[in-house]
Amino acid sequence: MKAAVVIFPGSNRDVDVIDALTAVSGKEPLLIWHRNTELPKADLIVLPGGFSYGDYLRSGAMAARSPILKEVTVRAQAGVAVLGICNGFQILTEAGLLPGVLMANRDLKFVCRNIHLKVERTDTVFTERYAEGQVIRVPVAHHDGNYFSDSETLTRIEGEGQVAFRYCTPEGHLDDSVNPNGSINGIAGVYNENRNVLGLMPHPEDHIDESQSCADGRPLFESLVESLA
Amino acid sequence: MKARVHITLKSGVLDPQGKAVHNALTSLGFDGVDDVRQGKYLELDLVESDAEQARAAVEAMCTRLLANTVIEDYQIELEDG
């Protein structure tokens, strides 16, 4: 699998995802500077976490309008796998590649802690290494992760099975008390219609091996390596 | 020419910032507040001096960058300056 990581000014979890991709695939990803207007050929495009352009104005807003996003959009429409984590998710929604928006967390505070996620489906290139209904533990670290969409869109993405992950209890129950940011329906990640674009707020790339206290994020990268090899 | 842009959440969209300010005011003893809504405010200094042109430009800025029209409304005021 050949992966390309797009770096924006202010990206800061680029290191984390580069380390994860390298550890799991054995190959270092290509690094693409945001000003590039051309993307090399790649099987996977990653938009990493961070604070692109400081997240000033709205998170992801300015990066979504940078030249490279035009290229990313073309590739996404052509079926190339695109993964947006945290700020990457915010950028994908701002660019219109994924439905909905990410608003400020319900209690207006940055939140960094482990949460549990229910894997909603395992028939995608991102999740095939997970078990049906599996609950995984990964950290979140964001200020604007409160997923919102109008009710029409919500009905559509729920109906089409575009929800990728939901915040849940360790036992897999949906419960507002474990929703770290107030996301509607506990949504932590969504796919596009074709399920080749995934955006999620939590950080699977920070739970890759046991020294990080848990390796539940690893299968996501293993899925990609396996299906995109 | 100066443009003043107000970006506010669409009605129906939850406004946690406004709610937090409201709660804080109440706990400081400011009782007579029924509701608080928070938005963004931008002041742009424009080279353009023709009002119509200026409005069209700012309109474009709003839809292309300044507001996320999924959840936000915007309002533009122009002012000679």
Next chain:
Amino acid sequence: MKARVHITLKSGVLDPQGKAVHNALTSLGFDGVDDVRQGKYLELDLVESDAEQARAAVEAMCTRLLANTVIEDYQIELEDG
């Protein structure tokens, strides 16, 4: 009665947000912008119907909570509503 409050950075105080918006507008090809300043905008619904009383109350809210006058200015407009 409705109060509209604008909270802006004092002149001379660095406005990283405004600066970033300005840069983004420029790189999107909006050339005719000389400067951008970003502030906050609040709409308060007040029980009070007397303008003078209302202004005094909002004034107090601004100094005690809404603005930090070390770096911010505020401006209050009242509106019957």
Next chain:
Amino acid sequence: MSDAEPIITAELIAEHGLSESEYRQAQDILGRDPNLTELGIFSVMWSEHCSYKSSKKWLKTLPTEAPWVICGPGENAGVVDIGDGQAAIFKMESHNHPSFIEPYQGAATGVGGILRDVFTMGARPIANLNCLRFGEPENSKTRHLVAGVVAGIGGYGNCIGVPTVGGECTFHESYNGNILVNAMTVGLADADRIFYSTAAGAGNPVVYVGSKTGRDGIHGATMASAEFDEAAEEKRPTVQVGDPFTEKLLLEACLELMDTDAIVAIQDMGAAGLTSSSFEMAGKGGMGVELNLDHVPQRETGMTPYEIMLSESQERMLMVLKQGREDEARRIFEKWELDFAVVGHLTESGRMVVTMHGAVAADLPIAPLANASPEYDRPWTAASTPNEIHAADIPVPNGTELPEVSVALEKLLSSPDLASKRWVWDQYDHLVMGRTVQRPGGDAAVVRLPGTDKALALTADCTPRYCAAFPRSGGAQAVAETWRNLTAVGARPLGITDCMNFGSPERPEIMGQFVECIEGMREACLALDYPVVSGNVSFYNETNGAAIQPTPAIGGVGVIDSIDAMATIALKADGNDLVLIGECNGHLGASLYLREIAGISEGAPPPVDLEIERRNGDFVRKQIMEGRFVSCHDVSDGGLLVAIAEMALASATPRGTMLGAHLHLDTDIPLHALAFGEDQGRYIVEIDPVGTEDLLAAAAAKDIPTRRLGRCGSEALTINGEQTISLSVLRRAHEGWLPNYMAG
């Protein structure tokens, strides 16, 4: 000179914080009266904050050397060798006054400033810590200050993408009008690629990079050196707004340029901005500088030389480049969309010649300002010896001992100083970079070094109530506690940075606190082979004549040779033995038990026997490195039972189940003194029972006292088989206080 050049009056001199004799000294240096710009330069260069004029004499007594120290105090940050060609670079700095006035921005720019101190030396920052002191919770300002400061620290560190992995956060009325916000950064560099601030090479260009200069924070440095009074709060001087996004760009651009060999010297523009950075770089190299302020990137129009020289705008750096390398450097900064300007060059003259609009705005000799600032031997009085408190004199409130112990434990764990600070660190991204192997909540945070099994252990500590009770043992204890925290995770302690927060040095009793804390620190550093490599002094932390508790915050850094042999505090398995290493004397003086349960704030703090400290710690560390302990926790605030409870609470699984212990606390000292006494130099370890006898024997062979405390098991703490304390109740108390308080 502009026509508006004011006359230098006595009033103007006083406003600039210069004493009469200092002004006379300035006249002597110049051989004439200074103009306004020059007066401003003298004022900031000779401010307490920049010149260390009251503290220098005493700071010099601290041990700063060890074979592994690459660079001690005097540079932007300290540097220690951590093996394999790598170096750790670290420093702690205060941003107390600005944070009181504008908590979010004050704290945020504090983080920004300390980050620059570290990456200016060529290090990539890999971790932040922070020491926070707030007024009593009941004070009407406290909640707002906590919320703002924590959000500001997070806002800056999270955005720039450096994990904030540890710190402390306590409350006391003495900080009601003077909170403390001390920020620490640790960076990583190649040991042979360290960048220093000594200017060299006449003709070399002086280059300004980063953000533009505005009128912000003019006189920040003198503000940090002036007492607060009600009027100052009224005046509300300007504070700066931080721009972490620009700092992130500045960081990447500087590191990119540092990969070349174009830089001769580099220094961030912190307090006193362009003035102190240019004077210090030139002063160290014995060079002169010609600065042309017309070239300084400016955010505002009509700025005067005075304003440009004194501005404390953030996110700026000053460098001396090799001649001819300007274009190469410029390309890098332009790629990162930052300002880049050649603002002058070095000369052989030894003078700072500042011009603007074609006129000379200031012309001063550098050495007398940079290297020969005033130095004071301020009068100080020794602290009186506090009275010894005997456990037997501290009655157990209701006669029957046992229930009191459990009630006291719950109360202590939910007291402001001991309550969990999860509410704080949840707002800090403590995981970004993906290398945090011990998160906040343990004894020391542990951050893995990329590509290796090694790690850095980091901690920050101080116990101000000990320092207030008896500064000398308080100073020693602060150093020892960081050393112990590093040891408890299995790290070899390498060195410390300090942030000395005190009241006005012009008062002999405050100066005495400073002198004696330093003396205690000196003794501890010597005994533990644990040098001071960087630090910062913040005086004048007082309001209306009431000073803060003396607070020498210590940041400690150690190295773990293999993370496989690292220890954590969480209890691990049913049936394991719990053993105390170190001696119990039941010392209750100046303890939290005394303050929180008995309502008494007095008595001598626990004695710090540094020889015992070293012996016990070296023993524990060796055992951890050999993989003998499954968990380890040092005993500090709150004493033995609090430490055991912390270990049990830390064992919580995601589903909330916890592992408790059956404890045998039978002894000749009263139970409450055994449970809550704060004797120093102690560790609790969890060990597989097959190894316990060997451990006890190995300790005995070194004359190290040990005590079997009991065995892990059940979901509660039981004491002497008589009393059961529910862990879920303790957890609720421990985790609940801060969020409940903040929601209030």
